[in-house]
Every structure is written in structure tokens, then in C-alpha cells.
Amino acid sequence: MSEQFTPTQVSTHSTVETGLYIIIDGSVYALDKFVDEHPGGAKILKRVGGKDASKQFWKYHNEGVLKKYGEKLKVGVVKEEAKL
Ligand code: HEM
Numbered sequence: 797m798s799e800q801f802t803p804t805q806v807s808t809h810s811t812v813e814t815g816l817y818i819i820i821d822g823s824v825y826a827l828d829k830f831v832d833e834h835p836g837g838a839k840i841l842k843r844v845g846g847k848d849a850s851k852q853f854w855k856y857h858n859e860g861v862l863k864k865y866g867e868k869l870k871v872g873v874v875k876e877e878a879k880l
Pocket residue numbers: 818825827834835836837840841844849852853856857858861862865866869
């Protein structure tokens with residue numbers, strides 16, 4: 797079973813030092829090791845660290861990109877925030 801993160805937990809991994817997590821369609825990717833080889837540049841990825849970047853992702857890529865890199869970079873899935 798894959799690891800589960802709330803959006804708040806993902807948001808605590810917003811920098812390269814903390815893993816540079818981003819959410820795409822409910823999956824969580826750690827881009828800290830990929831950021832320097834990203835063909836679109838490091839800067840744009842660092843701007844969305846810790847956030848849901850689904851909209852930006854699908855603006856610039858197609859399904860083939862996730863097929864090629866997805867499994868290698870995926871660290872888990874998003875779950876709902878814990879209710880108080
Ligand atoms: C799992 C996350 C990501 C992976 C594996 C990834 C991978 C790639 C790859 C392989 C390319 C080369 C073009 C292509 O093959 O389609 C690319 C280009 C690009 N990516 Fe990403 N990317 C990711 C996330 C993002 C995000 C979140 C953004 C925006 C916030 C972004 C912005 C761009 C841009 C602007 C380009 C250049 C497009 C162009 O030159 O037309 N990427 N990315």
C-alpha cells in the first residue's frame with residue numbers, strides 16, 4: 797500500500813531540502829532529486845513545492861511524462877485532512 801499524506805503534510809515538504817513534494821491528480825511526487833534535470837527548469841518546480849500542481853502539470857505535459865517518470869518519483873497518495 798502506498799503512503800498517505802494530507803495536503804497539510806505535503807505542504808511541509810515545499811523545498812528541495814525537505815523533499816520538494818508536489819501533488820498531481822491525488823498522487824504525491826518527491827522532486828528533490830529530479831529538479832535539476834527537469835527540462836522545464838528548476839525554478840518553476842520550486843515555485844509549486846508543497847502544493848497541488850495538477851493544473852500547471854497538465855498545461856505543459858501529457859500522459860507520457862507520468863508513464864516515463866511517475867513510478868520513480870511517486871512517494872504516495874493524498875488522503876483527507878484528519879477531522880478534529
Ligand atoms: C512529476 C513532475 C514532473 C515531471 C516528471 C516533469 C517532466 C518534464 C519533462 C520530461 C519535460 C520535457 C517535455 C516533455 O517531455 O513533455 C518537461 C517540460 C516542462 N515542464 Fe515539467 N515535469 C514535472 C512537473 C512540472 C510542473 C509541476 C511544472 C509547472 C509548475 C512543469 C513545467 C514544465 C515546463 C514549463 C516545461 C517546458 C515545456 C516546453 O518547453 O514547452 N513541470 N517536464
